[in-house]
Amino acid sequence: MAEERDPRTIAAANGVASEEVFGAVAPPLYLSSTFAFAGFERNRSYEYSRTANPGRDLLADTLAKLEGGAGAVVTSSGMAAVDLVLSLAGSADLVIAPHDCYGGTYRLLSARRDKGQFDVIFVDQSDRAALAAALARKPKLVLIETPSNPLLRVVDIHQIAVCCKEVGARVAVDNTFLSPALQRPIGLGADFVVHSTTKYLNGHSDVVGGALIYGDAADAEPLHSWANITGVTGSPFDAYLTLRGLRTLYPRIERQQANAAAVASYLAAHPAVSAVYYPGLATHPGHAIACAQQMGFGAMLSFELAGGLEAVRRFVEAVRVFTLAESLGGVESLVAHPVTMTHAGMGEEARREAGIGDGLLRLSVGLEAEADLISDLKQALSAIPD
Numbered sequence: 308m309a310e311e312r313d314p315r316t317i318a319a320a321n322g323v324a325s326e327e328v329f330g331a332v333a334p335p336l337y338l339s340s341t342f343a344f345a346g347f348e349r350n351r352s353y354e355y356s357r358t359a360n361p362g363r364d365l366l367a368d369t370l371a372k373l374e375g376g377a378g379a380v381v382t383s384s385g386m387a388a389v390d391l392v393l394s395l396a397g398s399a400d401l402v403i404a405p406h407d408c409y410g411g412t413y414r415l416l417s418a419r420r421d422k423g424q425f426d427v428i429f430v431d432q433s434d435r436a437a438l439a440a441a442l443a444r445k446p447k448l449v450l451i452e453t454p455s456n457p458l459l460r461v462v463d464i465h466q467i468a469v470c471c472k473e474v475g476a477r478v479a480v481d482n483t484f485l486s487p488a489l490q491r492p493i494g495l496g497a498d499f500v501v502h503s504t505t506k507y508l509n510g511h512s513d514v515v516g517g518a519l520i521y522g523d524a525a526d527a528e529p530l531h532s533w534a535n536i537t538g539v540t541g542s543p544f545d546a547y548l549t550l551r552g553l554r555t556l557y558p559r560i561e562r563q564q565a566n567a568a569a570v571a572s573y574l575a576a577h578p579a580v581s582a583v584y585y586p587g588l589a590t591h592p593g594h595a596i597a598c599a600q601q602m603g604f605g606a607m608l609s610f611e612l613a614g615g616l617e618a619v620r621r622f623v624e625a626v627r628v629f630t631l632a633e634s635l636g637g638v639e640s641l642v643a644h645p646v647t648m649t650h651a652g653m654g655e656e657a658r659r660e661a662g663i664g665d666g667l668l669r670l671s672v673g674l675e676a677e678a679d680l681i682s683d684l685k686q687a688l689s690a691i692p693d
């Protein structure tokens with residue numbers, strides 16, 4: 308066993324200079340779909356890239372180490388990773404998911420339920436009684452997302468995992484919003500971690516990808532096997548780019564969350580802003596849990612404009628440093644309007660129940676200079692008529 312390295316060292320250097328033929332420092336990209344046999348009935352370690360590919364395996368190994376897992380499957384998208392963990396539930400099984408989960412996850416769970424592939428119930432996991440009632444129905448799998456999208460609600464992973472273990476449920480945490488740099492769910496009792504590597508892990512808004520990390524090596528065979536059967540494994544080129552992005556995960560996220568904290572306190576003091584949702588603010592309802600289970604508060608936040616939809620229109624048309632776009636976790640700052648963009652498909656009533664109003668804006672804070680971000684917000688807020 309190699310000695311335990313600091314995660315910063317693993318992110319920056321796992322697999323560096325391990326290529327033996329030429330001594331390449333950057334691990335090579337093997338685009339080949341197929342690998343030659345050494346002779347009749349003599350296969351080498353790789354045969355076909357849907358099944359396994361050296362560069363993709365290195366990304367999986369790096370992600371598994373960062374999350375403290377036994378291994379990982381790298382998938383073609385975050386949704387493919389969510390679907391892969393759902394393959395553990397059969398037609399007689401129940402899945403529990405957060406009522407405010409990622410929209411794509413909500414759509415996938417509902418669609419699979421409608422096809423009779425399993426049953427699902429959506430619950431507010433911060434409501435202990437509601438969660439206990441759902442767990443009494445002995446679910447096979449419980450999905451957790453914390454902090455949630457777009458209101459950054461925080462739930463206690465360890466406490467939920469303990470309750471799940473009591474009823475024999477497996478626990479999967481979508482760790483996309485924080486990355487292993489700021490939260491390690493397996494150490495808190497989760498069995499699986501799901502990522503949209505599209506977001507912080509790649510970090511440069513130029514790859515769509517995902518990963519499923521498992522804590523127990525006994526889960527490796529069924530998951531790798533199902534990923535190969537269904538062909539949801541990621542492309543070697545995407546894996547190469549994602550590992551390249553992952554090299555700088557720690558410094559990126561540290562700098563981005565410092566910018567986010569500055570943005571959150573600036574917005575909290577502005578008269579045009581009626582609420583700011585950022586777990587780093589002492590006024591945030593999830594602040595205490597976030598302090599205990601996270602290594603930082605992240606670089607995502609949302610806020611409410613008192614002027615509603617008209618104020619939103621003025622604001623998003625005035626921003627120059629922030630870009631109006633979906634997605635998150637890249638080096639560039641983005642602003643999204645959940646009601647008309649990310650959560651448009653959710654339906655008005657479900658949105659109201661989840662607390663997503665017309666004046667809500669979500670920010671993914673990037674790596675730009677703090678002063679430029681603040682002055683952009685300042686000028687865009689001043690474009691809103693009183």
Ligand SMILES: *Cc1c(COP(=O)(O)O)cnc(C)c1O
Binds near residue numbers: 483484502503505
């Ligand atoms: C983006 C996202 C996903 C889906 O990932 P894709 O890479 O877009 O398929 C899942 N969960 C969360 C929390 C996300 O932000």
